[in-house]
Amino acid sequence: MNDLVIETRGLTKWYGRVLAVDGLSLQVPRGGVFGLLGPNGSGKTTTMAMLLGLVRPTSGTMSLLGQDTDGGHDQALRRVGAIVEAPAFYPYLSGRANLLYFQGINGQGKPQEVDRLLEMVGLAVRANSKFATYSLGMKQRLGIAYALLGDPELLFLDEPTNGLDPAGMAEIRELIRGLGGGGRTVLLSSHLLHEVEQVCDQVAILSKGRLIAQGHVQELLRESRHVGVRLKTTDDVGTAAALASLSWVKNVKTENGYLLAGAPPERSWEITAALAQRGIFVAEMAPVQATLESYFLAVTGDDAPASGKEATP
Amino acid sequence: MCRRWMPWVLLAVLLLFSQLALWGSYFAYRTQLASGGQVVFGTGGPGERGEGPVVVNCNDLKAGNTSGLPPDTDPRIVEGLLQQCEQAVPRREEQLENHVDSFVLPGSLSTILGFGQMFGLILLAILAASTVGTEYGWGTVRTVLARGTGRAPYLAGKLALLALVGAAGLVVLAGVTSVSSLVAGALAGVGIESSGWGHAANALGKTWSVLVVYTIVTSFVTVLTRSAAAGMAMGLGYFFAEQIIVAIFSALFDWFPKVADYFLIRNITEWGGGFALQGPGLDGNGGSEIRALLVLAAYTVVSGLMAFWLFRRRDLTSTTGG
Numbered sequence: 183m184n185d186l187v188i189e190t191r192g193l194t195k196w197y198g199r200v201l202a203v204d205g206l207s208l209q210v211p212r213g214g215v216f217g218l219l220g221p222n223g224s225g226k227t228t229t230m231a232m233l234l235g236l237v238r239p240t241s242g243t244m245s246l247l248g249q250d251t252d253g254g255h256d257q258a259l260r261r262v263g264a265i266v267e268a269p270a271f272y273p274y275l276s277g278r279a280n281l282l283y284f285q286g287i288n289g290q291g292k293p294q295e296v297d298r299l300l301e302m303v304g305l306a307v308r309a310n311s312k313f314a315t316y317s318l319g320m321k322q323r324l325g326i327a328y329a330l331l332g333d334p335e336l337l338f339l340d341e342p343t344n345g346l347d348p349a350g351m352a353e354i355r356e357l358i359r360g361l362g363g364g365g366r367t368v369l370l371s372s373h374l375l376h377e378v379e380q381v382c383d384q385v386a387i388l389s390k391g392r393l394i395a396q397g398h399v400q401e402l403l404r405e406s407r408h409v410g411v412r413l414k415t416t417d418d419v420g421t422a423a424a425l426a427s428l429s430w431v432k433n434v435k436t437e438n439g440y441l442l443a444g445a446p447p448e449r450s451w452e453i454t455a456a457l458a459q460r461g462i463f464v465a466e467m468a469p470v471q472a473t474l475e476s477y478f479l480a481v482t483g484d485d486a487p488a489s490g491k492e493a494t495p
Numbered sequence: 496m497c498r499r500w501m502p503w504v505l506l507a508v509l510l511l512f513s514q515l516a517l518w519g520s521y522f523a524y525r526t527q528l529a530s531g532g533q534v535v536f537g538t539g540g541p542g543e544r545g546e547g548p549v550v551v552n553c554n555d556l557k558a559g560n561t562s563g564l565p566p567d568t569d570p571r572i573v574e575g576l577l578q579q580c581e582q583a584v585p586r587r588e589e590q591l592e593n594h595v596d597s598f599v600l601p602g603s604l605s606t607i608l609g610f611g612q613m614f615g616l617i618l619l620a621i622l623a624a625s626t627v628g629t630e631y632g633w634g635t636v637r638t639v640l641a642r643g644t645g646r647a648p649y650l651a652g653k654l655a656l657l658a659l660v661g662a663a664g665l666v667v668l669a670g671v672t673s674v675s676s677l678v679a680g681a682l683a684g685v686g687i688e689s690s691g692w693g694h695a696a697n698a699l700g701k702t703w704s705v706l707v708v709y710t711i712v713t714s715f716v717t718v719l720t721r722s723a724a725a726g727m728a729m730g731l732g733y734f735f736a737e738q739i740i741v742a743i744f745s746a747l748f749d750w751f752p753k754v755a756d757y758f759l760i761r762n763i764t765e766w767g768g769g770f771a772l773q774g775p776g777l778d779g780n781g782g783s784e785i786r787a788l789l790v791l792a793a794y795t796v797v798s799g800l801m802a803f804w805l806f807r808r809r810d811l812t813s814t815t816g817g
Contacts (some may be wrong), residue, residue: 197810228812234641237810259643266641267812270634288642328638338641 186245186366187212188233195228195391202228204391210369210384215362217382217399218371219478223389227327228369230266230338231263233369235259246335254372263334265342269325273314277305277324280313281331290332299327304353318345324355330361337361337368343377355381379474389482400479405406410444414466415457423454441471496521502623505618505662510671511616513607517672520606521679527594530554534579536564536572553580561623570771600687603676603692604695608702611668612767613734615661619706620713620730623657627714628723637811654714654799662707664688705767712759715798718805734760736768753816759794762787 187208195203203225203443210216219228226423228461231237231247235255244251249258271280281296300309303323308316316324322345329337339358343351358381363367372378378385379399394404411434425434425443431453432444445453446471454464533555537547552564556577561568573683596602620710627650639644680686707729731801737760755761765787 186703231810231812235639236637237812238808247591256643256645259641262641262643264641266637268634270638272633272635284638290642331642387700 185212186210187247188244188369190233190440191242193232193244194228194240195232195237195452196240196293197228202391203232203239206388206391206393208386208393208396212367212384213362213365214383215358215368215370215381215413217367217385218388219373219375219378219385219474220371220388222442223372223390224373224388225413226269226373226388227340227390228391230264230340230369230371234262234264234266234338236266256471258331259327260290261335262338263329264333264340265322265325265329265339266338266340269328271313271323271324274312276310276312277316277320277327278309280324284328285331288332295331296327299330300324301343302330303327303357304450319347319350322346322354323350326357328433336379337366339368340369340371341373342370343372343374351377375473375475375478385474387478387481394481395477397475403474407424409455410470411447411450412440412442412466412468413453413464414440415462415464417462420460420462421457424460424462425453426452428456440466500699502622502660502664505622506667509614509618509664509668509741511674513611513668514675515600516610517607517675517679520594520603521683524591524594524598524683527587531557531579532768534583536568539660552574553577553583556580557678566687595683595685596688598676598679598684598693600673600680601691601695602674602678602688603679605691605698607672608695608698609670609768611665612702612705612763615664615668615702615706616709616763617731617734618733619657619664619710621662623710624717624723624726624730626657627653627725627806628721629719631721632723634700640811647803650714650718650803650806653752654711657710657714658707662703665703665706669699701767702734704789705763708763708795709759711795711802712798715802716804717721718802721809731815737761753805756786757789757790760792762790766791 186209188208190206190208193203193208194201195431206225206229208229218229220226228237232239233244233251235251238395246255247257249255251258251406272283278300281299282293285293285296291351297306298308300306303326305320305327307321308320313321313324317493322342326339326342329339342358343354346354357375358368358370362383370378371383382399384397385399387394387400410431410491418436421441422434422436425431425441425445428445430445430449434441434443436442443453450467450469454467457464469475511552516782528554533550533552534556536549536551549564550559555561557580561573564573577670597606630639635780636649639649677687691788713726713730716729720726733813741751741755741758741761766784
């Protein structure tokens with residue numbers, strides 16, 4: 183049995199002269215929370231929209247829940263819950279009425295489920311207020327409730343914490359972590375690195391429509407946990423020269439009054455010994471832990487938000 | 496306008512204007528009956544004898560009441576006016592029959608449905624543009640389709656719903672017209688006519704069919720532009736624009752009426768046989784119903800296929816690179 187819920191092969195999308203997704207080959211295994219990480223314009227939403235059949239790929243193939251999407255994949259989509267772009271509902275209907283309406287259209291679940299989901303996302307109190315009166319955060323919560331209608335196997339959540347206050351963000355992240363259990367898969371797109379780091383089991387990093395890296399979050403961090411040590415000494419110039427003479431120390435640079443050295447933290451004692459031989463004494467020394475942010479910046483080589491590149495298809 | 500109430504508001508507008516037409520006929524009948532017809536005395540303007548023409552009721556003259564005439568009117572003139580009244584009796588009775596036909600069943604149904612075609616087309620076009628177009632604007636089309644509702648069934652459902660709403664509106668219109676007709680007939684002392692029911696049923700079917708055609712064409716424009724406003728502009732504007740264009744260009748070019756024979760509204764008029772705002776029918780001298788039906792079928796099929804094709808192929812997203 184194929185254990186991939188999503189598989190794309192060379193998925194590409196041009197919007198006119200803008201390349202939004204560039205030959206994306208992605209594999210999302212069943213179960214857990216899978217993050218699509220990338221700056222604004224990196225192709226996350228377009229990728230989700232293609233998987234959901236809202237956008238036609240320019241080229242490439244994909245399968246969803248084991249069903250190839252070439253000839254349409256409406257059957258697979260019936261086992262999927264999604265919130266893509268901004269949550270869109272009828273403004274003149276209440277949150278509850280919207281969910282009941284869409285539940286009726288999709289023929290998924292029972293009416294009691296609506297109230298349970300509204301309770302789950304913290305919207306029970308305002309369930310009977312019109313959608314038009316909701317704040318952005320409340321709209322996001324309703325969107326998540328909608329995505330959960332019918333207990334789908336696969337959830338697409340596109341930047342679900344947009345517009346939420348910090349407490350709401352923490353609450354929703356906790357909820358998403360819970361949703362990724364029990365065999366359900368959550369595909370979460372976010373440009374918030376710490377969000378992905380907190381919530382996701384695996385992550386794919388997109389930049390300018392391309393897949394830069396994919397893997398378990400902890401493995402990616404472990405791979406990049408090279409970062410090294412940060413130190414302050416009695417003679418920074420002499421320290422820099424001493425470190426440069428050590429072949430296993432790389433990328434020595436000064437940042438915020440500290441020297442940063444690319445070296446395994448477990449060899450810190452060798453650094454202090456080398457400095458002591460030169461009569462330099464260490465005032466502060468600490469290992470530098472990798473974060474997804476540092477990894478992201480390292481692999482993308484770009485700390486500015488990317489946008490779709492322009493070219494000719 | 497809140498979309499939730501839009502169908503009801505549009506139906507209320509349709510009923511209001513149709514009932515105004517029906518009761519207008521009733522009151523015209525009553526007025527004509529009470530006056531016994533009218534004749535005009537004196538054709539000179541204000542400069543002649545210091546007075547303009549005087550309108551006199553025939554029934555007053557027959558009763559010897561000449562108070563409506565100038566005091567020094569020659570009796571021979573009164574006699575002449577009475578003769579005019581007598582001569583006008585056949586025409587007056589024909590007018591009375593026409594009025595009765597317009598507010599008594601089943602003639603009232605044919606009349607009001609014909610009248611309702613014009614308003615119904617415009618109102619249902621507004622509803623169609625709103626129903627299809629606002630789903631783009633609000634993004635709810637994505638919300639629905641992302642859960643596996645196929646695009647073709649989705650659009651087909653919308654069109655079927657609009658066709659049903661059109662049919663329901665006509666049934667309500669016919670029902671309200673029937674009740675009004677019974678009341679007006681009772682007030683006028685006129686009973687239901689036994690003939691003409693087939694014509695009324697035919698009018699109902701034709702009115703519904705032209706509503707469906709116009710709804711599909713409007714929906715196509717809405718899908719094409721992904722805009723409720725554009726769809727409404729088409730629904731409202733094209734109806735009048737075609738008639739203005741035909742009037743202007745037919746006056747300028749001899750060949751234009753031949754081209755105009757294939758225009759939408761002219762064929763709707765020809766087939767539906769209802770409103771007649773634009774004067775002559777096809778070919779400028781009354782055309783073929785069958786040809787009109789074929790032209791309308793072509794509009795329906797082409798617009799419908801294009802709408803489905805576009806809806807199935809188009810991307811449904813507001814982003815182009817995110």
